[in-house]
Amino acid sequence: MIPDFVYRSANWTSKKAQSIAIQILASGPVPRHVGFVMDGNRRYARMHHQEVKAGHAEGYVALRRVLEICMQLNIRCVSVYGFSIENFKRSPQEVEDLLSLVEEKLLEICQHGDLLDQHGVRLNVVGNKSLFPPRLQEAARKAEEMTAKNDKAILNLCMPYTSRDEITTAVTDAVQEKLDEGSPFAEISEDDIDAHIMTNARGSPPLDILVRTSGVKRLSDYLLWQGCEDAQIQYTDGYWPDFGLWDFMPILLDYQRKMWSN
Known part of the structure; x- marks a missing residue:
């Protein structure tokens, strides 16, 4: 049997290495806004012979881990694809499990928003919330x-x-804004639409990086307006529940290399 002090020492070494890596990354250009498509929860669960809902639960553990990393790097804004409107087409049991998990995590924030409060993070629930059941709308x-x-x-x-x-x-x-201003035939500009994009209206800076895990190379109808100009799109092979600093690091280094070359 391996003594406990060996495990403690290995854990300390790992945390120290991550701390040093974050300090090095933070010394270079840091993205203001990073978006994540948290893909691979279901495949992760199957790989570990677990129920699908266990994979989604592990996905929220990963979200907390990644958010902590982003805050340590002083990334101003993080956007995550928590639930697609298309997800309502999944099996009723999986939809119910997902909604229950979302409600549980939102209620945790209401009880003690420790990580968000610790780093001064404002939560925006972005989307068509009217599609959620009343209990979840209230939790949000x-x-x-x-x-x-x-x-x-x-x-x-x-x-x-x-x-x-x-x-x-x-x-x-x-x-509707133009109509309310009494200009029924006024031209709608790109800036008019941009001002009403949900993330922009909530104070988010322009998207710099969009990351999708699990090796799938598609955007799945996520942040298309925000990503149409200068955003860098990055795909990584690992499943979302396994995603951490060492997966994020090459993405950030690539971003910094491109920023330095401009």
Whole structure:
């Protein structure tokens, strides 16, 4: 049997190495806004012979880990794809498990938003929340309210969300704004729509990096407006529950290399 002090020593060494790596990364250009497609939870669960809901639960553990890393790097804004509108097409049991997990995590924030409060993070639940059951809408409202005064960083939890819905809503709101101003035939500009994009309206800076885990190379209707200009799109092979600093590090180094070469 390996003595406990060996495990403790290995854990300390690992944490020390991560701390040094974060300090080095933070000394270079740091993205203001990073988006994540947290893909691979279901495949992770199957690989470990677990129920699908266990994979989603591990995905939220990974989200906490990655958010901590981002805050240590002074990344201003993190957006994560928490629940797609398309997810409602999954089996009723998986949808219920997902919604229950989301509600549980939002209520945890309401009880003790430790990580968010510790780093001054404001939570935005971004999406068509009217599609959620009333209990989940209320949990989202409370969680946003609890963190509303935090002003150091932003976490956009995109759910239930698709870019098509976001852009459609932004166009509708821009048109309504013109009508309210008494200009029924006024031209709607790109800037008008941009001002009503949900993440922009909540104070998020432009998207710098979009990361998708699990090796799947598609955008899945996520942050399409935000990613249409200068955002760097990065794909990584590992499943989201396994994602950590050493997976994120080459993505950040590539971002810094491109920034330095401009």
